[in-house]
Amino acid sequence: MDSASASVMLWRANAKDALRLERFFRQFDEVSFCEWQDAKCLRGVLVQKTTTAYLALDLNGEVVGAVLGGMLGSRGTINHLAVSPQYRAQGVGQRLVEAASADMKRVGVLRMFLFVDDANLAGKRFWTAQGFCEPRGETTFERDL
Template identity: 75%
Template sequence: MEDSVPQILLRRAMVRDAERLEQFFRGFAEVSFCEWQDARFLRGVLLQETTTAYMAFDATGDVVGAVIGGMLGTRGTINHLAVSSRHRTQGLGQRLVEAASADMKRVGVLRMFLFVDDTNLAGKRFWAAQGFCEPRGEITFERDL
């Protein structure tokens, strides 16, 4: 799927993009990118059929946005989304979410979820504008393996 917004090219992320994805996501404090999520790890993730990942490039070829997520059964997750500050509020984040959502919908995903740091007010506003809501009565449990 290739799409263009004025001077922005949106395309699927490929295994060869792993280093650029890592570097891009690490540039955002609000993206919870773990130390172990390096290019080697991302190459493995990008090889999985259950992964959805897109990158956005400006006219000079610089990465200005990216999304990566996964699918399991009828649920999908957005693991990371970032848009460069100079390209925010122009609909690029929404286009990345729509691309990932379309992949998930095609394979039967019925519900998407994601995690937002409770202090990330801009992130909360963005995701609410995309139709996501904060579930009531749920607590997330997690652990590293």
Template identity: 90%
Template sequence: MMNITECSAPVMLRRATAKDAQRLERFFRQFEEVSFCEWQDAKCLRGVLEQKTTTAFLALDVSGEVVGAVLGGMLGSRGTINHLAVSPFYRSQGVGQRLVEAASADMKRVGVLRMFLFVDDANLAGKRFWSAQGFCEPRGETTFERDL
């Protein structure tokens, strides 16, 4: 079981727990490109982080500050990355890639065979990042969604 991993940048990765809900909310809200919904508050995140189907990791600098995070979930043989962000200073140092690898390993361990995620059409840097991680745009599919 992956718990703590050394990154190429001076950060440590560790699994996020329900106790990290408020830190995770504050961190994700800093980034417009993350598309963090109004209703995704610490209480909501606490419930999500308590679920066995959730995968979540934090990247922490040497002082313990969150400099990156990933949050996703699993349903049967499919998994999703709902949110990933890395602080600007730590970008292009492998932190995002390590977070993706940690979430991917977590999902693979429980039988997930395919991962998906959504990237805003205008987020060109995000599209480049995800392409570099081996993700590709699906052909012939349209995503439908609604809030409950």
């Protein structure tokens, strides 16, 4: 683990962290953070037992990484993950994924999934390095409610 990563503390996010999460995720174009995902929405998500969320904090308590995911039955999803550029490639993202994965595994989740924008090549490399692969023969359908 790099010294920068070692100096980063993981904090389980709660409803009081909603605004910090919103502000952090909005900094990154590659994070598909919808306009309706504001602090009020996130507060509602963060109080659910099926949510896993962590902040990575530097020595000054500043957010340098975050992950937000959810669980439904035997499947879990990573909805958003971001790491500040100066902390990338130092294990922070991996630690966030491991923390969310441990939460999911603890409650019986057997498979995790996530979405990566086709143009996000760095994201694809990161998720492949974490052991994720693209599903074959599946098409995702979605709609806003």
